[in-house]
Amino acid sequence: MQLFVQLCVDGLTLGCMYALIALGYSMVYGVLRMLNLAHGDLYMIGAFIGYFILQWSGGPTALALPVPLVLVCMFAVAAIGSAGIGVVIERFAYRPLRKAPSVAALVSSLGVFFLLESAAILFFGAQSRSYNTESFLSFHTGIHLGPLNISLVRILTVVIATATMIGLTVLVRRTSLGRNMRAVSADREAAEMLGISVNQTVRNTFIIGSALAGVAGVMSGLVFGQAVSSLGLVAGLKGFTAAVIGGIGNLPGAMLGGLVIGLAESFTTGYISSTYSNLMVFGLLIVVMLLRPSGLLGKAIAEKV
Amino acid sequence: MRTRITLTLIAAGATLAGVTACSTSGGGSSSVSGGSASSGRGFSSGCNATIAFIGPYTGNFAQIGEEQLHFTQYAIDQYNHAHHASIRLVEGDTQLQPAQAVTVTQQFISDPNVVAAVSGGSSQEILAVGPLLSRANMVDISGSANQDNLTSSGFTSFFRVVPRSSLQAQDISAYVLGHLHPKKSVIVDDQSSYSTAITSQLLAALTAGGVSVDHESVSQQTTDYSSLVSKIGKDTDLVILPWQIAANAEQFAQAMQEQGVTATIFGTDGIFSPSQFNAAGSYVASFAPDITQIPTDQSLAGVMEQKYGTFGTYGPPMYAATEVVLGAINKLCTAGTPVTRENVLAQVRNTDDSSSILGQPIKFMPTGDLVGGRYFIFKIDADKKYTVVSGVS
Numbered sequence: 001m002q003l004f005v006q007l008c009v010d011g012l013t014l015g016c017m018y019a020l021i022a023l024g025y026s027m028v029y030g031v032l033r034m035l036n037l038a039h040g041d042l043y044m045i046g047a048f049i050g051y052f053i054l055q056w057s058g059g060p061t062a063l064a065l066p067v068p069l070v071l072v073c074m075f076a077v078a079a080i081g082s083a084g085i086g087v088v089i090e091r092f093a094y095r096p097l098r099k100a101p102s103v104a105a106l107v108s109s110l111g112v113f114f115l116l117e118s119a120a121i122l123f124f125g126a127q128s129r130s131y132n133t134e135s136f137l138s139f140h141t142g143i144h145l146g147p148l149n150i151s152l153v154r155i156l157t158v159v160i161a162t163a164t165m166i167g168l169t170v171l172v173r174r175t176s177l178g179r180n181m182r183a184v185s186a187d188r189e190a191a192e193m194l195g196i197s198v199n200q201t202v203r204n205t206f207i208i209g210s211a212l213a214g215v216a217g218v219m220s221g222l223v224f225g226q227a228v229s230s231l232g233l234v235a236g237l238k239g240f241t242a243a244v245i246g247g248i249g250n251l252p253g254a255m256l257g258g259l260v261i262g263l264a265e266s267f268t269t270g271y272i273s274s275t276y277s278n279l280m281v282f283g284l285l286i287v288v289m290l291l292r293p294s295g296l297l298g299k300a301i302a303e304k305v
Numbered sequence: 306m307r308t309r310i311t312l313t314l315i316a317a318g319a320t321l322a323g324v325t326a327c328s329t330s331g332g333g334s335s336s337v338s339g340g341s342a343s344s345g346r347g348f349s350s351g352c353n354a355t356i357a358f359i360g361p362y363t364g365n366f367a368q369i370g371e372e373q374l375h376f377t378q379y380a381i382d383q384y385n386h387a388h389h390a391s392i393r394l395v396e397g398d399t400q401l402q403p404a405q406a407v408t409v410t411q412q413f414i415s416d417p418n419v420v421a422a423v424s425g426g427s428s429q430e431i432l433a434v435g436p437l438l439s440r441a442n443m444v445d446i447s448g449s450a451n452q453d454n455l456t457s458s459g460f461t462s463f464f465r466v467v468p469r470s471s472l473q474a475q476d477i478s479a480y481v482l483g484h485l486h487p488k489k490s491v492i493v494d495d496q497s498s499y500s501t502a503i504t505s506q507l508l509a510a511l512t513a514g515g516v517s518v519d520h521e522s523v524s525q526q527t528t529d530y531s532s533l534v535s536k537i538g539k540d541t542d543l544v545i546l547p548w549q550i551a552a553n554a555e556q557f558a559q560a561m562q563e564q565g566v567t568a569t570i571f572g573t574d575g576i577f578s579p580s581q582f583n584a585a586g587s588y589v590a591s592f593a594p595d596i597t598q599i600p601t602d603q604s605l606a607g608v609m610e611q612k613y614g615t616f617g618t619y620g621p622p623m624y625a626a627t628e629v630v631l632g633a634i635n636k637l638c639t640a641g642t643p644v645t646r647e648n649v650l651a652q653v654r655n656t657d658d659s660s661s662i663l664g665q666p667i668k669f670m671p672t673g674d675l676v677g678g679r680y681f682i683f684k685i686d687a688d689k690k691y692t693v694v695s696g697v698s
Contacts, residue, residue, distance in 0.1 A: 011532065013529075013531070126366065126368060127368050127581065128552035149565055151563050226552050226556055234526040269533050271536075275522035275523075278524060
């Protein structure tokens, strides 16, 4: 039972991060009907920005500012930084290709992915940077019941991720920005005729999606302890898988997909073997695609012929 | 017109890439000071030749390759400075890619001035370039490639100053059984060929020694080890990580700390990195000693630290490898024999250096393996310092 609870905690933490990445994929796909393969790199950049803010605040062992303030700065600057890069990517790599065949945008996003990863190696180096979270958020703080250990940083991660997801849902359903996004997603031309600025809506979508990736990157650094230039590849792949499992383009689906993958990885490692965790995740993807091609919460869309 | 401009740009880009991949640095350009392992050993002056460095000094493994290149360059600079010689170093960047290693090696082979190579890359690269260098009779001494089959693949010009990989499992299991006496242990491989090979050897040796051993496997791209640590539990005494990425091992150690798991971590040479892995109480094996702990190397270590900052165990073997080549060239020059690839090869085969900077003699078996090669085992202290606990004679 203790192992079960511990694995639930581990899986939820991981799942929350996948969910935040998956939301970015889903939002962009929902609005533009394109896969932004560079999205995982925005997560990596967020992790690096968080690391540098930590260093500028005096370093993990000698913070010059109160810990809560440093954490707020890390999340805020990472979200802004990743959002800024997301906007630049959209403006220069995707917008010119909006009327081109969808494969052109896909290839362009692949190019952006390698560009960002190479740039990260060039500017940040190939070696990993350690957050050393234990120095300022001790693992001893949190919930410790017998052999069950839930550190404060994990609690913080789940709380922030949940609050972010709820906030995003409210934004999409209750605000004019969200209404515009839904309108562009449903029919871009009709939305334009109704006076909605497609460019602005797409830009806002990239800002929000990229900011979420930046937040997830800082969470990853805090929980798993490192920022490294190769971080975006696997996280992006898992986030994309989560989005597809949940139903790409569907925001609650992206959240569900992230949690399903996180828990699947955790339980496979804990009860079967870590050897099979990736096998289980991608096997799950195939099974879901076979049984529900539009994903767990996705709706089948009739193709215009 | 546009096509012509495009072609011109492509050609210019290709030229630039070629120049970057195979840049040349003149010997003796760096200032040389401090202690010298090669000076005062009776080298003659007036030798001229070119040595090639083949290694990954850009890309994901640049940190390793840069350290290796610094030590190689410094060995040559010292030699040139002490003996007024003009040995040159040409550098070929492999980025740890066998295909790129083949390209730069072919360039070196086609240059008649290059008489020998020292390589800092992986075993996969040696497997790719070994046949080319053997056909060209060009010596290649590696300071890091330790895969067993490199010296049984028929490469007639390949040598290494580091022990072969199978000795690592042998030395680690001997230490574990002799000193740590675990009741329950787990080996986690990182799914690379390096890791799975050592894992199977360790599994066999520890099981034969009466230790209960579980086996797990994670990808090198894994970022979250918490579930695995939950599974390992608190009754495990020893976790062996035959991994290639030190930062991953540090992450694993943090996950253990977070969950209050107190098992001892034992890493292989792939995670030997004082700057990236420093979980107190852990053990790490290495194919080379920490020269900062060898009294006769203090001066060299001090100079290298001053010039390039802290270093690990990848640089010193390259220094030793370069010294072997320099020694061979020097003998030829002293005897008035032409410094050709064939003659350098013959001299390297007869190497018998009783006092290398690695704290052990360098002499090669007919296969190219190091005679008496062994692994060094370090323990990480509470103050995160690596201290050698086994392997020093």
